[in-house]
Amino acid sequence: MTEPGSIVEIEIPAGVPAAPPGSTEQRRSHGPWYLWVISLLIVCVIAVPVTSLALRLLDATDAAWQSLLSWQTVRLMVRTLVFTALVTASATAVGVSGAWLLARTDLRFRRAWGVAFALPLVIPSYVIALVLISASGPRGLVADITGVDLPHLVGFPGAWLALTLSTYPYVFLITAAALQRVDPALEEAARGLGASPARVFRTVVLPQLRPAMGAGALLAALYTLSDFGAVSLMRFDVFTRVIYAQYSGRIDRSPAIVLSIVLVAAALIVIWAEQRTRGDGTLFSRKPARPPSVYRLTPWQRAAGTTFLAATVAAGLVLPVAVLSAWLLRGLTSGIDVTIPFDAIAGSLTGASLAAIVAVAASVPIVVLAVRYPTGASNALERAVYVMFSLPHITVAIAVVAFTVRYARPVYQSLLVLVLVYAAMFLAQATGPAKASLLQIDPALDDASRGLGRSHLATMARITVPLMSKGLLAGGLLVFVTALKELPATLLLRPSGFTTLAVRIWSSADELLYTQAAASALVLIAVSVVPVYYLSIKPKDVVGV
Amino acid sequence: MTTAISLSDVTVSFNGTTALDRFDLDVPSGALTAVVGPSGCGKTTALRAIAGFQTITTGTITLNGQLVATETTNTPPERRGVGMVFQEFALFPHISVAENVGYGVRGADRVDRVRRTLRLVGLEGYEDRFPHELSGGEQQRVALARALAPGPDVVLLDEPFSNLDAPQRERMRRELRRIIHSVGVTAVLVTHDQAEALAVGDRIAVMSEGRVVQSGTPVEVYARPVSPWVARFLGEAMILDGVAEGGAIDTGIGVVPTSLADGASAKVMVRPEWVRPTVVDHGVGKIVDREFYGHDQRVAIRLDDGTSIDALLPGSIDVALGERVDVEIDDAIVYFTNDTAGAR
Numbered sequence: 001m002t003e004p005g006s007i008v009e010i011e012i013p014a015g016v017p018a019a020p021p022g023s024t025e026q027r028r029s030h031g032p033w034y035l036w037v038i039s040l041l042i043v044c045v046i047a048v049p050v051t052s053l054a055l056r057l058l059d060a061t062d063a064a065w066q067s068l069l070s071w072q073t074v075r076l077m078v079r080t081l082v083f084t085a086l087v088t089a090s091a092t093a094v095g096v097s098g099a100w101l102l103a104r105t106d107l108r109f110r111r112a113w114g115v116a117f118a119l120p121l122v123i124p125s126y127v128i129a130l131v132l133i134s135a136s137g138p139r140g141l142v143a144d145i146t147g148v149d150l151p152h153l154v155g156f157p158g159a160w161l162a163l164t165l166s167t168y169p170y171v172f173l174i175t176a177a178a179l180q181r182v183d184p185a186l187e188e189a190a191r192g193l194g195a196s197p198a199r200v201f202r203t204v205v206l207p208q209l210r211p212a213m214g215a216g217a218l219l220a221a222l223y224t225l226s227d228f229g230a231v232s233l234m235r236f237d238v239f240t241r242v243i244y245a246q247y248s249g250r251i252d253r254s255p256a257i258v259l260s261i262v263l264v265a266a267a268l269i270v271i272w273a274e275q276r277t278r279g280d281g282t283l284f285s286r287k288p289a290r291p292p293s294v295y296r297l298t299p300w301q302r303a304a305g306t307t308f309l310a311a312t313v314a315a316g317l318v319l320p321v322a323v324l325s326a327w328l329l330r331g332l333t334s335g336i337d338v339t340i341p342f343d344a345i346a347g348s349l350t351g352a353s354l355a356a357i358v359a360v361a362a363s364v365p366i367v368v369l370a371v372r373y374p375t376g377a378s379n380a381l382e383r384a385v386y387v388m389f390s391l392p393h394i395t396v397a398i399a400v401v402a403f404t405v406r407y408a409r410p411v412y413q414s415l416l417v418l419v420l421v422y423a424a425m426f427l428a429q430a431t432g433p434a435k436a437s438l439l440q441i442d443p444a445l446d447d448a449s450r451g452l453g454r455s456h457l458a459t460m461a462r463i464t465v466p467l468m469s470k471g472l473l474a475g476g477l478l479v480f481v482t483a484l485k486e487l488p489a490t491l492l493l494r495p496s497g498f499t500t501l502a503v504r505i506w507s508s509a510d511e512l513l514y515t516q517a518a519a520s521a522l523v524l525i526a527v528s529v530v531p532v533y534y535l536s537i538k539p540k541d542v543v544g545v
Numbered sequence: 546m547t548t549a550i551s552l553s554d555v556t557v558s559f560n561g562t563t564a565l566d567r568f569d570l571d572v573p574s575g576a577l578t579a580v581v582g583p584s585g586c587g588k589t590t591a592l593r594a595i596a597g598f599q600t601i602t603t604g605t606i607t608l609n610g611q612l613v614a615t616e617t618t619n620t621p622p623e624r625r626g627v628g629m630v631f632q633e634f635a636l637f638p639h640i641s642v643a644e645n646v647g648y649g650v651r652g653a654d655r656v657d658r659v660r661r662t663l664r665l666v667g668l669e670g671y672e673d674r675f676p677h678e679l680s681g682g683e684q685q686r687v688a689l690a691r692a693l694a695p696g697p698d699v700v701l702l703d704e705p706f707s708n709l710d711a712p713q714r715e716r717m718r719r720e721l722r723r724i725i726h727s728v729g730v731t732a733v734l735v736t737h738d739q740a741e742a743l744a745v746g747d748r749i750a751v752m753s754e755g756r757v758v759q760s761g762t763p764v765e766v767y768a769r770p771v772s773p774w775v776a777r778f779l780g781e782a783m784i785l786d787g788v789a790e791g792g793a794i795d796t797g798i799g800v801v802p803t804s805l806a807d808g809a810s811a812k813v814m815v816r817p818e819w820v821r822p823t824v825v826d827h828g829v830g831k832i833v834d835r836e837f838y839g840h841d842q843r844v845a846i847r848l849d850d851g852t853s854i855d856a857l858l859p860g861s862i863d864v865a866l867g868e869r870v871d872v873e874i875d876d877a878i879v880y881f882t883n884d885t886a887g888a889r
Contacts, residue, residue, distance in 0.1 A: 009804060009879040010771055444635035447598050450622040451629040452649025453695060462648075466639055 031373035032456045035365040039381055042362050046388045046424050049399035053260055056402065060254035067255045068262065076259075080238040081266060083159070084224045090164045091220040094312060095171025096213060101305045103179035105295045111537070113309050114176070118169050118536035120316030122528030124485040124502065125166035126229025127521050128316070130509060131323045132162055133233060141323055159236040165316040166230070167223050171216030173535060178212030179205075184293045197295070215432065218274040218386075222428075225267055226392040228488050229506075239263045240392045247398060260395040267390030271383065321525065324518040331515025341504050341520050348500040348527070351415070351490070352483040355422030356430075356476040362423060363430035363475060364465060370431075371438045372446070382431065389428035396425060397492035418493045422483045429482060430475035437471025438464070474538065477531040484528055501527075548607075549574035549699060549731040550595060555604030557590055564590040566755035568604070572748075574698075577725050577732040579746030580757075581739055583778070587755040588735040592701050595733065596629050597622035609698055628692030628700040628730075632707060634684045636676035642687050643672035649695040662694040665724060682713045689721070693728060700725070702734040706741060718745050739779045743767060751775050773880055776814045783854055785813045797852050798829075799874040811881040819876040820856035822846060828869035830854075835866060846870060 030036070067073060101107055102114045120128075135141040137152035153161065182205055190200045228240040239259060246256035297305060332338060366385060369378040388396075400421055404412040411417050441464065449459040465472070487502045494503065501524040508517035550572035557565040564587040572578045582588045593599035594606060597613065597620060606614040608627070613620040628649075637645050647659040663669055666686040676684060685705065692700050705721070706714045722745060725732045736742050742749055743763045750760040751770075759771045770776035773784050787794035789805035796813045798820065805811060822832075822844065830848035837860065844856045844864055854872070858864070 008769055009881065010769075011881060442633060442635055444631040444633060445637060447593075447596070447622070448629065448631060448635040448637070448691070449648065450598070451596055451625075451627060452691065453623045453626075453651075454649070455621075455623055463637055467637075 030375060031369050031378070034457070035369050038362075038365045039369060042366065042424075042427075043381065043384060045420055046384055046427075048403050049388075049391065049396045049421075049424075050264075052399040052403040053257055053264075053395070056254065056257045056399075057261060060258055064254035064258045068258050073259070073262065076237065076239060076242060077262060077266065080225070080263075081269070083156070083236075083238055084221050084266075084270065087160060087163045087167060087224045088217050088221040090160070091168040092171050092213060092217045094164065094168040095216060095220075096175050096209070098168070098172050098309060098312065099175035099179055101309065103176050104293075105297050105301075105305065107297060107302060107305055107309075113313075115533055115536050116313045116317060117309060118173055119529065119532055120165055120313075120320075121169040121173075121535075122481060122485075122525050122532050123166070123317070123320050124229065124487070124505075124521075124524070125162055125223075125227055126233055126487060127324075127505065128165050128320055129158065129162040129230040129233040130517075131320045132158055135319060135323055141326065154234050155236050159231050159234040159238075161315070162230040162234065163224050163227060165312075166227075167220035168312075168316075170219040170223070171213065174212045174216040174219075175209060178209050182208050187293065214274050218270065219429075219432075221270045221274075222267060222386070222390040225263065225270065225390055228392060228394050239266070240394060243392065244394055247394075256398070260392070260398075263392060263395065264387070264390070267387060270390065271386055321522070324521050324525075327514045327518035328522065331518070336515045338515055338519050341499075341501065341516075341523065344499045344501045344504040344520060345523060345527070347494075347498050348484055348502070348524070351418060351422060351498075351500060352480045354415075354419045355426065355483040356480040358419060358423035359427050359430040359479040360434070360472050360476040362427060363434040363472070364460070364468070366427075367431050367435040367438050368460065368464065371435060372443065382435075385427045385431055388424055389426065391425070392488075393425060393486060394488040394492075396421060397489040400489075401492055413493060413495050415495055415498065418490065418495070418498075421489055421493055422486065423479070425486075425489065426479045426482045429478040430472075433471040433475040433478070434468060435471075437468045441467050470538070474535060477535055481528050481531050484524060547574050548572065549609055550733065551605075551607040552591070552595070553605050553607070555591075555594060555606060556602045557587070557594060557599060558602050563755055565594065565601070568756050570750055570757050570760065572699075572731060572733055574609075574731045575729050576747040577722065577734060577745065578748045578750060579742035580733060580735045580750045580752055581742035581746075581779075582735075582737065582752030584737050586752045588737075588752050589703055591752070592629075592703055592733065592735050595699070596627050596701055597625050626695075626697050626699070628695065628697035630685075630688045630692050630700065630702040630705050632704045634676075634688040634708070636684055636687055636691070638676050640675075641672065642668070642674045642676070642679070645676065645687055646690045646694050648691060651695075658694055662690045665693070665727070666690045667720070681709050682717060685709060685717055686720075689724065693724070693730065698731060700730050700732045702732065704736055705734060706736070706738075714741075721745065743779070751778065753778075768876075769878065770814070773812055773814055776816075776878070781817050781855065781857075783815045783817070785815065785852075787811055787813050794879065796874075796877070797848060797850060798854055798872045799877070801874070801877045801879060803879055805879070805881060809881060811879050814878045814880065815854075815874050815876075817843065817855040817857035819874050820846075820854060821873045821875055822856050822858075822864075822870040823873070824864065824868050825871045826869065828871045830870060830872065832864055832866055832868045832870060835864060846872065848872075 098117050102110045102117065107113070132153045136150045137143065138149045140150060143149050186204050187200050190204045195203065226240065228244060231238050231241050232244065239262070243256045243259045243263065246259060328338070366381055370382040400417065404417060445463055445467070446459055449463045450456065454462065485502055487506055490500055490503055491506065494500070501520045504520040505517045505524065508514070508520065548571045550570070552568055552570045555565050555568040556563065568587070568591060570580075570591070580588045580591060590599055594601050594614065595608075600619045601614050601616070603616050605612060608625060613625055637648065642663070643659050646662055647655050650658050659672070663671060666689055668683065668686050668690065671679070671683070671687070676687065679687065685708070706717055709717060718741070734745065746763060748760065749763050749766045750757050751766055752758065753774065759766050759775050766775065767779050770779060773782070776782040776784070785796040785798070787796050787801070787810070789803050789807055789809045789811060791807065792802060792804070794801045794803050794811060794813060796815070798815070801813055803811065830846045832844055833847045834845035836843045839860050841860050842858055844858055846854050846856060848854065
């Protein structure tokens with residue numbers, strides 16, 4: 001303190017401009033150039049089918065353009081979108097109900113139920129469709145055994161059921177993981193304020209689940225849009241089936257191309273709808289202090305819940321495995337020579353694992369750019385991956401065949417192209433978990449490494465990628481399982497002499513060799529069980545903690 | 546004292562907001578400078594700009610005489626030789642304490658260096674632990690050791706004590722000063738807590754709305770704040786209005802000499818500890834409230850003209866509610882603006 005009398009006088013400068021309060025958000029930057037180089041290479045690969053389609057569109061005939069504006073096309077568009085919406089709604093209802101029952105109630109054997117509930121993921125939709133067709137109807141398997149005549153499951157109801165059973169596991173896995181991180185304190189606060197359990201679910205739990213449900217529903221919707229096998233077997237006319245008919249039956253293939261473009265538009269509508277409902281999905285979610293509370297079921301609720309789970313598992317898992325086993329047994333007992341399809345197993349494992357490795361490697365630069373350097377360009381990159389995922393495999397295959405025949409003859413029908421197409425089509429399944437795991441990593445860790453003298457690349461290698469490893473593994477397994485089931489692109493793009501289990505099932509079923517088809521299908525299911533089991537017990541790795 | 550870090554006329558704006566607005570700061574080498582300001586004033590942005598995580602829109606940043614950032618150039622963080630301690634520590638969760646501390650160290654003496662740095666921060670024997678096995682204070686020490694191990698010229702600390710509980714915070718403050726001074730490194734710490742800044746900093750830079758409004762030693766900025774805002778931000782302050790009259794301003798609690806011309810209005814800032822009440826029979830006011838802290842006490846006085854003032858007195862003085870007092874002030878600061886001062 002100064003002596004009394006030595007008073008300090010200070011002039012405040014007039015007109016000091018008041019700056020708006022700053023935020024600590026980092027200024028938008030574009031990210032390192034090499035990530036963009038890699039990403040642009042990926043985009044080039046992704047762009048091949050799309051540009052190939054666009055090029056063919058240029059020499060589409062007038063008749064093709066007229067067919068675009070016909071009432072038939074409009075009806076087809078409406079039917080496809082309504083069908084997709086219905087499957088998505090039912091898959092979301094089944095998936096979310098199952099997730100809530102298994103994550104938040106005191107139902108018994110929840111772990112075992114959880115694995116069984118996720119396992120239909122391993123059964124290709126065309127196998128489920130085939131099984132439903134053969135099991136239903138007046139002369140179907142169920143009628144054979146029980147004597148009860150079921151109506152034939154074909155057309156819309158059959159396709160709806162088959163695709164709901166194929167797609168609900170996606171919603172289930174993602175929602176179950178999200179339910180585990182719902183903060184119980186919020187629910188307790190709501191209960192303390194007098195809200196009923198139903199109101200707590202509606203006003204507190206559901207809003208927290210919205211991003212996960214949206215992500216799961218998006219996967220289900222895109223799967224449905226691009227499914228070809230199940231709708232074809234069910235003889236239900238949606239875009240993919242009509243495109244195939246237009247492609248294979250005509251000399252002028254441009255109507256098929258035009259319709260493919262419309263299908264791409266439908267996929268964009270679905271993606272747009274998901275974004276509209278999601279809001280900002282990139283919330284940095286903190287790990288709650290405690291595990292979520294468990295809801296005690298009344299005996300009636302317990303019975304209803306168990307019945308629901310049992311019915312779903314019966315239709316999606318037990319029925320297909322039982323029917324396939326029955327075919328196999330019937331074939332074996334009637335003396336048909338069944339061989340273990342070693343070549344197909346080797347082909348499936350090679351193709352699917354290479355696809356998984358390529359997709360995981362490609363997912364890293366894409367999610368790093370999208371999460372750490374969010375710009376219009378990096379968001380567009382991420383969206384492009386989803387658009388690719390939404391393209392029907394048959395369309396991609398047609399486009400790639402056309403492209404390689406014309407411009408890349410040496411790699412036409414090579415394993416390289418097949419693996420690249422797998423990886424490109426299923427890249428979204430790798431970027432999803434990779435993004436979720438990266439969102440959990442505090443960006444300060446990157447800064448800490450940079451500040452300690454490591455380059456961006458070294459930081460990715462030593463910090464970012466190791467910390468993302470669980471998400472990368474989950475993404476790789478999802479791609480692996482999906483590539484294993486893939487049929488139409490494999491049929492068109494496989495090298496000569498190369499075969500997979502999916503191709504073997506398809507061709508055997510085509511030739512009515514049900515015993516051989518059943519053997520391959522059971523092997524396919526068995527191979528997929530281990531990865532899907534891992535994913536179902538580690539749902540956090542798929543969507544983050 | 547030489548200047549280790551110099552930010553000159555630095556502006557950082559993004560998304561339409563200006564986080565740093567013609568920001569000037571010179572940090573002397575070998576000392577601990579505390580940058581303090583309310584949340585959202587841009588202090589973390591300033592730190593990130595020094596470290597290289599934040600590019601600047603205009604201005605220059607110099608580290609030990611080397612230009613590291615301008616409008617167009619930006620030396621990446623890994624080539625600035627700056628150690629940083631993050632608010633939430635940002636320890637790499639998947640590697641051990643020794644690997645964390647050795648992360649930025651290269652060369653043959655890596656193991657030795659890690660051991661010496663861990664000893665410096667008092668964590669010998671913690672080499673093989675993992676970050677999640679440590680307490681908050683231990684994590685803080687590892688974060689500090691990791692920043693110091695490569696031997697940086699400058700260490701930056703972003704709200705380093707905000708994740709610690711109160712007793713740990715005080716201990717770490719003292720530890721931090723000891724470690725920083727024993728290494729002789731230049732350190733910049735940002736905090737929103739003015740008491741922490743005054744306690745820990747050799748020098749203080751007070752920030753508001755993207756710029757440094759005052760810098761100096763803790764005593765300088767506390768006792769001679771450049772504006773009423775700084776005075777209030779750094780401690781308790783009473784701001785009294787007055788008008789110059791015959792070379793003095795009558796504040797109601799005392800007359801302050803001034804050089805301002807007659808009729809010029811001014812604001813007079815008085816801190817509670819500069820107020821000295823004496824118990825008398827009549828006096829100018831009475832004691833209406835008292836909060837006793839032990840080492841000192843706050844006494845609220847209502848003057849007869851209605852003004853309320855606070856005084857901070859040693860705990861040894863006994864006063865009672867309702868007692869009449871006279872008031873003197875030991876010190877005061879007169880603030881005026883050019884438009885109201887008239888001729889000087």
